[in-house]
Amino acid sequence: MSRPTHDYAAIEVPSAGVPLPVDGGPVTRPQPELIEQLKRVSTATASATMHRFGIRHTFIQGPLPRTPGAKVVGPAVTLAFMPQREDVFSGAAQEGAEKRGALWAVFETVESGDVLVIQAFASRYTGCVGEMLTTYFKGRGGAGIVVDGCVRDWPNIQQIGVPLWTVGFTPNYASQAELFPWGLNVPVNISNVLVLPGDAIIAEGGGGGGGAPPQGGRRGRPPPRHPARGGVVRRQKAARG
Structure with a gap:
């Protein structure tokens, strides 16, 4: 009995049709007043206070400070990378497709003081942003990435001069490896911490490359400092009446 033959090269895989x-x-x-209050709060204090509120997963492990001594506090705008799949998006399209997608579009939404938060699954191969987009981010008033x-x-x-927290560095561009820019201002997973667009982000960097990873927080009232540092607590109580 002869085996059936198929010309697989002639079969065209349909597009997934994902917009x-x-x-x-x-x-x-x-509110800007909340961001100003949070600038007086450390990541450690914010994380501990959120834990007391019952919100236990807000401290982002993974991205490390690359700008010694920097601290930024601001609203999150988000960029989500996802794994490439050839019927949705292929790296063969390369940078031309990036300019029509989420990678460039998210920068058009940046306002003064924003923090860009990027989901990339700790990939060591995908270069999520480079010199050009970082320069544009700074020009729009972005606070940190x-x-x-x-x-x-x-x-x-x-x-x-843009404060940066990152897992590492690579020579590759955004769609050259296994990921591609999928969505902007959507919920993102940053080291197993959920970050929503508009969340208040507190990110610190210590000298010599040390320091605290970023802290994501809800958009409610600011976490107070420890009672031993009561000046801020009293001011917050007075502000709330």
Whole structure:
């Protein structure tokens, strides 16, 4: 009995028909007064206070400070990378498709003081942003970037002066490896911590490359300092009446 033969090369895989980028819409940001109050709160204090509120998973492990001594506090705008799948998006399209997708679109939503938070599954191969987009981010007034993954052009990014938290560095561009920019201002998973667009982000960096990873928080009242540092607590109580 002869085996059936198939010309698999002639079979065309249909497109998945997923409209990209996925856009979560306008970001609802905290009041500026809340952001100013949170600038007096450390990541450790914020994490402990949120834990007392019953919100236990807010401290982001993974991305490390690359700007010694920097601290940023601001609303989150988010960028989600997802694994490539050839019937949805292929790296063969490369940077031309990136400019029409979430990677460039998210920067158009950045407002002064925002913190860009990027989901990239701690990938060591995908360069989520580089010198050009970091420069544009600074020009729009962005405060800092938290990447659960890598960036490219690191020597040049250092000269731009945008505080950065990242897992590492790579020469690759955004769709060159296994991920691609999927959505903007959508919920993201950063080291198993859920970050929502508009969440208040507190990120610190110590000297010599040490310091605290970022802290994501809800958009409610600010966490008070420890009672021993009662000046801030009293001011917050007075503000709430």
